[in-house]
Amino acid sequence: MTDAPLSGLPLPGLPLPGPLLPGPLVDDAWLAARLDDPRLVVLDATALLPSPGHDGDYSSGSGHAQWAERHIPGSRHADLTGELSDHEAPYHFAVPAPEALAAALQRLGVRDGSEVVAYDSGGGIWAARLWWMLRAISVPAAVLDGGLQAWEAAGRPVLGEQEEPAPAAAGPLTPVPLPHAWAALPDVDAVLRGERPGTLVCALPESGFDGSAPTRYSRRGHIPGSLNLPGRGLLDEAGRFLPRAELAARVGAVLDDAASPVVLYCGGGISAAGAALALTLLGRDDVTLYDGSLEEWSADPARPLVQQG
Template identity: 85%
Template sequence: MNDALLPGPLVDDAWLAARLDDPRLVVLDATALLPSPRHDGDHRSGSGHDRWAERHIPGSRHADLTGDLSDHAAPYHFAVPAPEALAAALRRLGVHDGTEVVAYDSGGGIWAARLWWMLRSISVRAAVLDGGLEAWEAAGRPVATGETEPAPEVPGVPEAPMVNTLTPVPLPHAWATLAEVDAVRRGERPGTLVCALPTPGFDGSAPTRYSRRGHIPGSRSLPGRGLLDDAGRFLPRDELAARVGAVLDESASPVVLYCGGGISAAGAALALTLLGRADITLYDGSLEEWSADPELPLVQQG
């Protein structure tokens, strides 16, 4: 679209600061809490709302990936809601047809990438703030505290939808199901499985939040955190291409990304998108869903 505001899937703090007051732009903080597991099966997670309320980019709202932006009827955490339910939750945050979104977080970028992929999956134009809140503050940009006024509802109709509509247009192949991933694993469906967990999570040498350790057989390892520099920004393009190219080439298509819960995998999806790849799908249930079925194999190398 010719009048698009966002230059691509990644923006820096200078770009955002210059457009923070643009009414077409919605800024969402996607921070959530996910402590490292102390032992196998230790799944603790929580909302990042209080952290957002303490310090956030002025005018931003908190997008709660543990609340309205998760399908709580699913058998795993952080499940993406159905398109209409996702659109309804986003409308309550001020996102509507004609707006574009910049997502950020204060947790290393993976939460913002997760929200970006969710938005992308229903055709909402979105980008991630490179380096997140840390980069914003390091540049001396202003921060705000406290709550933000909610987006307006239809006057006099408390249960009505928002004044502005948001029409979800689901993209095909944005999400992979367990059955589709298993078909790839069996060689019955084209695709290359890529695990975005850190190496100890991939090889099974570290405790996991889930019932069993390891990775899906046939998977390649591409740790999502390894695609960022020490400041939490994406590596320069040449370095990023080299890091990805050591694991994937153009023949490895389509790429089916997963991790423990579909979060780090979204960061890897953003990295691949920055490199121009469009043959990406994300396994939403990831290892939390896969490991829950004892009949499904996992490989440990630790």
């Protein structure tokens, strides 16, 4: 990745500097060189979602303790199980309304003019989820490629402390929602019935897609007509995104003939965000994410699911 020049604060009368982030993905060297930039907010999005031992075995938890044990200096923990979820929704990890999301981010030090780097210690999907949420309200954001593992492997400093740093000086955060960032249940229904163009794409592993593995939700399988693009299959063994050519080949093998837009889902809208980041890296702008995913879909026994395992 090409390293962009470090921009300082503008002098009075001079134009504001251009965007700090070079794109939706940054590496550890880029971040290390800019940790002190006052525009940059670094958020650890780690959450816990153990694999189910049997159907319906759902449990999740905050990753704050993991942040407290080891984290990038200056970072704060963004709790996707806390105020960064809408707890009135009928499924977990629901995205809050734009104003509520902006208020929660503001308490983490994000304000108008901020740019955010998200990372996690859980394989990158949590950071991708936070990145998509930020993007959906027009907050400039990127994901640290490889997350905390890549940061530590490069010999970068890691802190362990219970006290979170004080957020930057208070300021407003104005959410500007992007159209079509999120798909709701009626949108998915319309695509399934052929009333609206689009391709449903499940980002679960093959065993979750075909129903051969236990699910933490009420029923196994995938929405009829869906294609399978496992989100974790777009990463290498170190948790970094595959090289562009390899990533394009893997995505193209599934989506080359797919109708636009691409409606991504998984179990709970998390792995789907990783796939959304991969598609964005490849230049696609016709991506939407079904927030309720299979947790919402499977809760209604009248909604069809396909099992192949």
